[in-house]
Amino acid sequence: MARVECVDLQRVFSLRDGGEEVAVDSISVTIEEGEFTTVVGPSGCGKTTFLRMIAGLETPTSGEIRFDGEPVTDISPQGRELSMVFQSIALFPFRTVRSNIEYGLKYADVPTQEVRERVEEMASMVGIEELLDKKPPQLSGGQQQRAALARALIRDPEVFLLDEPLSDLDAKLKTEMRTELKELHQQFPKTTIYVTHDQQEAMTLSDSVIVLNDGRIMQKAPPEKVYSAPENTFVAQFIGSPTINMFEATLESGALVADALQRAVPIAEELQARIREKADGGLQLGVRPNDLTRTEDGAEAFLEGSVKVFEQMGDETILHLILEGTDREIRVSVPPSVIPEQGDRFQFTFDHGDAHLFDRETGEAITNGLDTPKPPA
Ligand SMILES: Nc1ncnc2c1ncn2[C@@H]1O[C@H](COP(=O)(O)OP(=O)(O)OP(=O)(O)O)[C@@H](O)[C@H]1O
Ligand SMILES: [Mg+2]
CATH class of the missing domain: 2.40.50.140 (Nucleic acid-binding proteins)
Known part of the structure; x- marks a missing residue:
């Protein structure tokens, strides 16, 4: 597992009209090993950009990212031992669920027999072992989301990054998946950074909540604290x-x-x-x-x-x-x-x-x- 540190992290986008957009503005934060942290904030506040920088999919304009004290800012996403699940599920529609989950091990050097065992283990963990030979379009939204989770988890990542993974699901499924994610984290306490704009998800899932506004951290605290002891009017009005x-x-x-x-x-x-x-x-x-x-x-x-x-x-x-x-x-x-x-x-x-x-x-x-x-x- 890994402790994730961001030091003065900044990402500025150059716009076509010559202007600039500061998507993430000097974020310094430490996410402890095994901690489940959610990042919440209004649309456009920089959540995805922040997560993509940790994943290595976006290069910071300035600042540093460290895993367990080691700088990773210049390391490719594949070299970072992390898994990411995106808002849109992005499974391969023409491959079976089994093959989709196997894909999570594409860059890992794992013997064929072990791949098979691990796929089955992951599938049963997220409750889709009966669906391995089906293709994604034959699955419900929640089942597809579980397959995406299994694909991400099979890599046994050090750091698990999720960007609004439940936002496409209906209210009931969302609540169910929320509980499952929580159970999963209790079973395998990976360092997890979970982006959502749903404050209820943030409150119920996490050990720690980061409230973001305009690319800046407004507060990082346990859920009960952001609710009962907001550090500013933004947090007070955003949470609750x-x-x-x-x-x-x-x-x-x-x-x-x-x-x-x-x-x-x-x-x-x-x-x-x-x-x-x-x-x-x-x-x-x-x-x-x-x-x-x-x-x-x-x-x-x-x-x-x-x-x-x-x-x-x-x-x-x-x-x-x-x-x-x-x-x-x-x-x-x-x-x-x-x-x-x-x-x-x-x-x-x-x-x-x-x-x-x-x-x-x-x-x-x-x-x-x-x-x-x-x-x-
Ligand atoms: N590639 C890009 N080029 C220019 N501007 C960008 C780019 N990506 C993001 N931005 C801008 O940076 C800001 C932060 O975007 P980001 O996607 O990180 O927000 P978000 O908090 O994830 O929003 P949402 O909740 O809507 O997903 C926005 O103003 C966005 O328009
Ligand atoms: Mg986003």
Whole structure:
């Protein structure tokens, strides 16, 4: 297995009109041996370019890639002991599944008998041993995807790279394959870098999530951390569904004040000092839709709004509320037992500990979880 390091990795494309496109902008990151890392980010943020550089299919403009401390930047893809699975499945349609999987060993020096055994072993691992003599067009999308995985895994790669391998599958198959990939990784903990724009995949599959935007790393952390302790507003808004609610706020006499909020949010003195030190005035207060709790007590409520639309998801109901006296819309998750009607009014409160605070100018997090003032002695 291998530890993958990227040092100041950059890829700039020259465009036909003479301009430049910085697809990956000085990425420095280490992916530990055996770690399952997902790379998420909006379309065009540089995910594929990043992965292709690690694979050796794209040459970095500058920077270095190392496997276990050894530079590989100038080594060909075949020389890197890695396997890659792409978004479009790319099996040979006229060859049998067996022959397609065998192809994974094309550049390896493996005796014929062993090839046969390994193909059968891989096929049974991904559950397609009955399909070895069929051709890809006779297989379902999920079965084809499994064959592609088997072809990639049969090389016994040091590093396993996957670029949106499930994006062509329907929702149910996607979820099934997700679980299978996770099991596969538990069984064979290869260093894996998995690109997706699906944050649910990122959250459920990985040991570590890299959030990419505009060719730069916004945060690398375990899934629960990118959700509960986002380092900036980009990560806070990209991770979590429905999207976090953001309120423009300022610090005024020991409390956070926001137009959207019905009352001020008192905070601890230490935090006030930190805010004054880090931000010169403008703040953003973030509260996730499922951290808002319904209240009937008007004195306790921070927010009041009327239902514009609601979505019943089965396990939760998402309300889109227009805040009292404004045209601001917020999202709130309520239990499915709440049966709303358009125009219904609801009041909500939240715990200090669940709120996030950012510098409005830089977007940097000041704190995840507000500290409350100490009660008077
Ligand atoms: N060969 C190329 N020539 C010029 N520009 C390119 C080339 N390949 C990628 N780009 C540009 O680099 C940026 C990053 O592209 P990339 O394919 O890495 O994004 P991505 O995050 O994988 O997007 P998606 O989620 O849509 O697959 C984009 O703006 C893209 O247009
Ligand atoms: Mg891509």
